[in-house]
Amino acid sequence: MTAAPPALAPSPLPEERKALLARVVEGLDQPSLWWLSGYAAGLAQGNPAPHLAVLPGGAAQASQRLTVVYGSQTGNARRVAEALAGEAEAAGLNVRLVRADAYPQRELANERLLYVVISTQGEGDPPDDAIGLVEFIAGKRAPKLPELKYAVLGLGDSSYADFCGIGRRLDARLTELGASRLFAAGEADLDIDTVALPWREQALGHAKTLLKVTATPSATVTPLRPAPSAPAWTHDKPFAAELLLNQRISGRDFKGVGFLKYGGIGKDVRHLELSLQGSGLHYEPGDALGVRHRNPSLLVEGVLQVLELDGDASVQDKEETLPLREWLAARRELTKLSRPFLASHAAQSRSEELNDLLAPTRNADFAALLGSHQLADVLRRWPAHWEPQELVAALRPLTPRLYSIASSRKRVGEEVHLTVDVLDYQAFGHAHVGAASGFLAALGEGDQAPVYIEANERFRVPADANRDIIMVGPGTGVAPFRGFVQERAETGARGRNWLLFGARHFNTDFLYQTEWQDALRNGELHRLDVAFSRDQSEKIYVQQRLRERGREVYDWLQSGAHFYVCGAIAMGKDVHAALLRIVSEQAGVDAEAAAEYLSKLQAEGRYSRDVY
Structure with a gap:
């Protein structure tokens, strides 16, 4: 993950070495940082410096x-x-795990066994950390790969028309380059394990067969401290966080400009404060809070009404039995919507119109x-x-739904803040609400929400x-940038902060x-530019x-500024x-x-996006 280097003072390092160390660790993910710590520990114990090419990740391997x-x-x-x-x-294989933006593209030509796990973002876009690698593989500079064996697992959301599009395109492109699909x-749709578990089992079986010899690194890697334990609270086991505050921060003049412009319905944005007291959960500005809503x-x-079904009817699915109403509320x-369900409903309803909408030629519709x-x-x-x-x-x-965290723990302590746009509107003659936003908006002081932290290591x-x-x-x-500004103020950062809000x-x-x-x-924010479209x-x-x-944007970037979009x-x-x-325009290129x-x-980690 992109992490701030540990405090170096007092330190035997001269200033130029400190600066060099900061540049070395900036942008490294967690596995890389742990490896680097072990490498340094081995040197400190008097072990000879290993030849890096024989460690996992080296070309010789x-x-x-x-x-x-x-x-x-x-x-x-x-x-x-x-x-x-x-x-x-665990099976004794020599394996390296690499985030896409940290993968050395020059090594692709030498790979012999490659597994790619990649999500599709929005309408067929790669995730931000994979943009560079996807463009490289799709481009003219990609090498021929006649000796590569590979497999791809795509993750997606069938509520989008281009389901798993990036996984499909990578799979096809690797074949075009001469690689052999295993x-x-x-x-995988949102119920990821249904596809991911058998895919992993198949992938592991092929790897065991193909990698019959496992090389042994010549260096002993000793971590500086024990590996961190898994968090106690996860998306499968969330923490019950107590609501401290639920405050509307938009449309204060509910029947003013907003009321008229929105056709009688004002924008409803909430600021929520939740307690993490006793959870042991930690987050950094830029992370997201996962909410397991009802x-x-x-x-x-x-x-239930449109189908004329009894909500109390008992229903069993995969060894779990619940009332129908509870299945619909919590499961x-x-x-x-998803394509598989709509295909099933088209068959149930015998609707030619719906069937036609599912045709590949009707993707826009x-x-x-x-x-x-x-x-x-x-x-x-x-x-x-x-x-x-x-x-x-x-x-x-x-x-679960993910919300960008709008606070810094250094300022708010054992709390986490959210900025939630509550969906509440009329359509097709009926009232509509958002699932998670409606759940959160209805919470009162003292109520609890099941939550967990989803790290966003590229957004720091x-x-x-x-x-x-x-x-x-x-x-x-704007939510994560509230946390950014708080964090920078609390840590005494000397860099300037420029916010553009619309x-x-x-x-x-x-x-x-x-x-x-x-x-x-008070100098915590140095520049604010706004754009109000209506x-x-x-x-x-x-x-x-x-x-x-x-001109100013380019000057800031040329001077080393980081650029963020959310x-x-x-x-x-x-x-x-x-x-x-x-x-x-500014560079004349x-x-x-x-x-x-x-x-x-x-x-370089200087242009980061959190888009959804």
Whole structure:
């Protein structure tokens, strides 16, 4: 993970060596940092320096090594890859686990056995940590790979039209480059283990057969301290966090500008404060809080009513028996649709219209359906009969929702803060609510929410506290930057902080307005630029503010600033396009050179995105 180096004072290192050490560790993931600590410990104990080429990851080991590369946006692909690497290591295999952005691309030509675990982000995009590797493999510089054997596991969400698209394209491209596919690519939906477990078992079996000789490293690696134990609270075993505060921070003048502009429905954004007292949970600014919510009763009763089913009916699925109402409230997705369920419902309803929407040639219309309809809408539009048992089996498992953490523990102590946009709207003649946001909005002081920490190691404040940072966070995308500013203030960082915030209306949607104004006055925030898109005839967005300040943005980047973006995927793409234009204009280079400049920033950990 990208971590701040440990405190070095008092230290025998001269200042230039301290600076060199900071550059060496910046951007390294956790396995790399642990290896580096052991390497240094071995030297400190008087062991001769090992020849690095014979350690796992060296080119000399390629023919006798399994490499597992993962690209992960929310941590799921990382967990699967870590499990596979752990199983391979336990079987005595020489294995290295590498995050996609840390993978040395020049080594691809020498690989002999490669497993790729990668998620698809949004509408067919790679996760941020895999952008560079995916572009390299897809590009003209990718080497021919006649001696490579490989397998791909794609993770995705079938509520998007391009399900597991990145996994599919990587799988096809590796074959184009001459590599040999060991077995069919896996495509895991939100119920990941259904596909991932048999895929891992198959992958491990092939690796055992192919890697008959395991090399022994010549160096003894001794950790400086014991490996950290697994967290007590996880997405499978969440902590019950008590709600301390649930405060609305938007639309204070509910019948003012926002009320009229939104057609009578004001924006509802909440600031939530939860207690982590006694949990032992730790987080860093940039991490996310996973929430294992229950579906609000409005969603549950809507499904029961349209299907005319008894919520108290007992239903068994995979050795668990619950009332139907409880299955729908706590175990099944009611707001996110999937292609498999819609295919089943098309068969149940005998609807030619729905069947036609599922055709590969109708991807745009299918995506529009997924983006506009909840489960109850589909059931009303295309009526069909469902037995309780069949319905529970056909629906996807309810998955946790991730929210960017809006606080620094150094300032708030054993608390965690969230910024939640509550979905509550009318559509198709019926009331609609968001599943997790509705659950959180309904919590009162003293109520509990099941939570866990999801680390986002690529989204951290700079290890070098002297670096400037530029933060682009419209709407609730501003949440992690509240934590960034708090963290930098509490640690006495000397680098400047520049925030660009956007929303629809100044009067109703300027989230944390007074906090930002206070931060400007006391020097915790050095610059604030805003864009309110609906307060004038011409719509103005954050990417336009960036272009207007292009010279300063480029100067900050040239001086070593880190650039961060958080928010919707579409906004992230617009900001990226604005950055390309800024670099091209300010540096006087073409589009290809500008793209290489930004790719270099990403590789250095100086351009980070958290988009969803």
